[in-house]
Amino acid sequence: MLSLAEENYLKSIYHLSDAGEKAVLTNELAEALNTKAASVTDMVKKLSTKEFISYEKYYGVKITGKGKSVALAVIRKHRLWETFLVQTLGFKWDEVHEVAEQLEHIKSTLLIEKIDEFLGYPQVDPHGDPIPNAQGKIKKLEKTALKNLATGSESTIVAVKDSDSNLLKYLEKIGAKPGKKLTVISKEEYDGSLQVAIESQHYFISKEVSENILVTL
Amino acid sequence: MLSLAEENYLKSIYHLSDAGEKAVLTNELAEALNTKAASVTDMVKKLSTKEFISYEKYYGVKITGKGKSVALAVIRKHRLWETFLVQTLGFKWDEVHEVAEQLEHIKSTLLIEKIDEFLGYPQVDPHGDPIPNAQGKIKKLEKTALKNLATGSESTIVAVKDSDSNLLKYLEKIGAKPGKKLTVISKEEYDGSLQVAIESQHYFISKEVSENILVTL
DNA sequence: CTACAAATTTAGACTCACCTAAAAAAATAT
DNA sequence: ATATTTTTTTAGGTGAGTCTAAATTTGTAG
Structure with a gap:
């Protein structure tokens, strides 16, 4: 042990x-x-x-391979706990790290599998980092900031980098949560702002905000 | 620390x-x-x-007083985690102890308050033991086996002692879960069996079962 | 290519929580 | 009341993980 x-x-x-x-x-x-x-x-x-x-x-x-599988098991636990803290208990995602650092060392495979099940087998944690499965396999997904997307491209929101509570409230309001689909409608060259569609609703997104939303294609 | x-x-x-x-x-x-x-x-x-x-x-x-308040904080965490493991994750209550022994040492007041809130501020853990509040106050409740109750008395189920899975399934079926109200309708002297009402449904309870259900008046 | 600087390792020591074996105190039995 | 047993404490030691200070190796600059 x-x-x-x-x-x-x-x-x-x-x-x-x-x-x-x-x-x-x-x-x-x-x-x-x-x-x-x-x-x-x-x-x-x-x-x-x-x-x-x-x-x-x-x-x-x-x-080594042996070392990796230990590391991945710990990372899996860390990310599942972070997801739990944010999704289930309503932590902000800049509050979770310290606690997850402790929780990741709890020894019980049953516990972590139950948490995984309870959360519905999430693929990424609240920071958008992928959660290794029980076998230590990671599904790598190409994350990029929303602002890098071309007009017309469709993507899925993975995470939000900044945790400013005003930003969070705004994103909450427009439904920009991890997992939601998003389409870029248009981009303004001169100020970097863009228009996006989330569930067929159109929203205006400033350059600043578009730099803080991470998406995957 | x-x-x-x-x-x-x-x-x-x-x-x-x-x-x-x-x-x-x-x-x-x-x-x-x-x-x-x-x-x-x-x-x-x-x-x-x-x-x-x-x-x-x-x-x-x-x-000392100082020592007590530390002990009670740990006990509070232990019992809240046990409740969480059973109620939320579906652990059986004979599986939870070892894990709770680890979880009780996680340092984060925010975490344990959120868990408490998430669980709806439970008064007792799955073993029927009272959960100290954040100030370390314990509400002592007189537990007794169902079989000790007089005919006509009303009580609330607090816990089940045995964790035999047949017993658990039976209790599940009749809705005999901690928190549920229960009234003793009649008692049979010769075999110790009794009839009870749970949510206005009547059930027959054997002496063996009535010894394993803990209630409070 | 030599001299200095930076990174790394070794040596020795510390704290925490535990251990065994021996000494001391308290409880018990005759 | 003394002898024996039981309980508890003391003394000295161990491993894990850390530290500081000194020695060694490697990298860099003239």
């Missing part, structure tokens, strides 16, 4: 390495985990002998 | 002392916490200097 610290190291290594693509340096990890390089060296040796990562002195660490 | 171990000690001390009524011995605590007497002595000294308990060598410990 992995300790809290071990799980956090693996999660950070996974993220910092772009899902295992590249090696992660000691200092990066120290920074991310709010600890000192010397402590990282210690832990990294331990995780290496346990074969969750491979470690080469002065070079950095790479996450 | 209290550690997990400290919170568990305080919770155990609270329970073993009957809510602070009597002193708790080192060995009792060691037994309850699955640890050794020597370890208990160490921790008990620490909690004592922090004034969560008062400790007298060779005599035992007593929980």
Whole structure:
């Protein structure tokens, strides 16, 4: 059974390495985990002998398959809990991170599967990040800001970046929630504003707002 | 900020002392916490200097007001989470304890208040134990087995002791869920069976079942 | 290519929560 | 009242995860 610290190291290594693509340096990890390089060296040796990562002195660490599946399980829990906190309990999505950091370490497969079921098997969390399934598979979806869409393109709202409560209220009003379909009707070149359709209702969206809405095609 | 171990000690001390009524011995605590007497002595000294308990060598410990309020906060969280697991996620109530032992240590007042609200401010958990409010006040309710009720008495179902799934299915069928009102229509002396009304429907309840249903007047 | 700077590792130490074994105190039995 | 048993405490030690300070390796600039 992995300790809290071990799980956090693996999660950070996974993220910092772009899902295992590249090696992660000691200092990066120290920074991310709010600890000192010397402590990282210690832990990294331990995780290496346990074969969750491979470690080469002065070079950095790479996450193994075994390590990835631990990391993904933790990330899955984190994102499901965030979704739960926002969707079910009405947290704002800038309030959820700290709590989810704790909840992600609760040990119970049954619990997380029930939460997943309760939420209706969501694909993305409130930040628009994809939720790995129970097998650790992630469905990558190309996110882009609404403002990058061409006129006429259809897309699905995935998340909203900013959490300013005025913005949220406005989006609430026009029904711009994650999951909703959206079509770009027209774009104004000179100020970057655009007109969109959400459920056959037309709305005017400023450039600022269009930069904060993430969509997928 | 209290550690997990400290919170568990305080919770155990609270329970073993009957809510602070009597002193708790080192060995009792060691037994309850699955640890050794020597370890208990160490921790008990620490909690004592922090004034969560008062400790007298060779005599035992007593929980202070400060200690009680910590213990009650943990117990509140434990019972709210158990209620959530059973009511919302469909856990059976003999499956919830281990998970609730973890969840009770999540640090976030906002979270637990939202859970409380989401559940509709329940008074008791799925075992029929009262849930302390945010101020640590417990509403004690006299629980008794259904079989102890006199003919004609009205009561509210609080919990079911046994978790045999046949029993649960039967109770489900007749709508005998915690919170439901129940009236004793008649009792048969010779076999201890009784007739009850739940929402103006009459049902026949065997002695065995009536021993497993806890009610409050 | 040498010298300095930056990153990393090693060495040694700390706290937390636990342990075992031995000593001390309290309870019990004769 | 003394001896024996039980309970509790003390003393000393362990592993996990962290730290600081010093040593080492690697990278960079002249």
